Structure formats: structure tokens, C-alpha cells
Amino acid sequence: MALLYFLAYLFFEILFSYEFAKIFTPIGLFIEVIVTAIVGVYILRTLHFSLAVEMQKVMRMEMTQEEFMTAGLFRLIGAFLLIIPGVFSDILGILFLMEPIARWFAKKFLKPKTTHYQNYHTSSDDDIIDVEIVEIIEKKD
Numbered sequence: 001m002a003l004l005y006f007l008a009y010l011f012f013e014i015l016f017s018y019e020f021a022k023i024f025t026p027i028g029l030f031i032e033v034i035v036t037a038i039v040g041v042y043i044l045r046t047l048h049f050s051l052a053v054e055m056q057k058v059m060r061m062e063m064t065q066e067e068f069m070t071a072g073l074f075r076l077i078g079a080f081l082l083i084i085p086g087v088f089s090d091i092l093g094i095l096f097l098m099e100p101i102a103r104w105f106a107k108k109f110l111k112p113k114t115t116h117y118q119n120y121h122t123s124s125d126d127d128i129i130d131v132e133i134v135e136i137i138e139k140k141d
Contacts, residue, residue: 016086017087020032029087036083037082037085040079040080040083043075043078043097047075047076051072054072067103071102075097075102078092080093
């Protein structure tokens with residue numbers, strides 16, 4: 001199945017690059033590859049700044065931890081896709097850098113791991129009250 005996805009990606013990469021080179025000439029394709037690679041490297045180099053800002057949002061409860069991880073992951077993937085030469089990978093990289101599209105993609109394809117908690121009673125007696133006894137000892141002079 002992975003081979004099928006890779007072949008589909010390769011087909012679209014060649015198709016988009018060919019059409020782009022037909023319209024903007026091979027020099028335009030070369031410039032596009034260089035510029036997007038520079039942008040991708042810049043995003044990777046400044047990723048820690050944006051993650052720090054988003055971590056502050058998580059601490060102020062303006063963003064959930066799941067949104068934080070999704071945003072960081074897709075920003076990383078988008079930067080790598082911009083570095084890879086080719087028009088199709090650049091389009092995917094730009095789409096992954098846009099937060100609404102990244103959130104949609106995460107909801108669609110990344111299933112959140114749900115944890116269910118269950119209380120197990122080892123005793124059948126539910127009338128037990130758990131208490132702590134604090135003893136005050138007076139100091140003698």
C-alpha cells in the first residue's frame with residue numbers, strides 16, 4: 001500500500017513540475033525550488049520560537065495540548081516538504097503550514113488516542129470511610 005502512495009506522489013510530482021516548467025520555463029522551476037528550500041530551512045531554524053509561543057498559549061489554556069502537538073508536527077512536515085525539490089511537495093508543504101488545513105487533516109487522518117478510566121472495587125463494602133488521624137503531642141518544658 002505504501003508503494004502505491006509513493007507511486008501516486010511521484011506521478012503528481014512529475015506532472016506538476018512538468019506543467020510548472022512548461023509555463024514558467026526551467027529557469028523558473030529552478031528558482032522556485034531554491035526559494036522554497038530556503039523558506040523551508042528558515043521555518044525549521046525558527047521552529048523553536050513558534051513552539052515557545054504556542055507553549056505559552058497552552059499554559060494560558062488558549063490552546064489544547066493536542067492542538068499544540070498537531071500544529072508543531074504539521075509545521076515540521078510542511079517545512080520538510082518545502083525543502084524537497086518539486087512543485088507538488090511545495091504545494092503540500094504550504095498547505096500543511098496553514099493551520100486550518102493542518103487541523104482538518106489531523107482530524108481526518110490522525111485518530112486521537114482516547115483513554116477510558118474505570119473504577120475497580122476490590123471490596124464489596126461501599127460503606128467504608130477513609131480518614132486520616134492526626135495526633136497532637138504537647139511539648140513538655
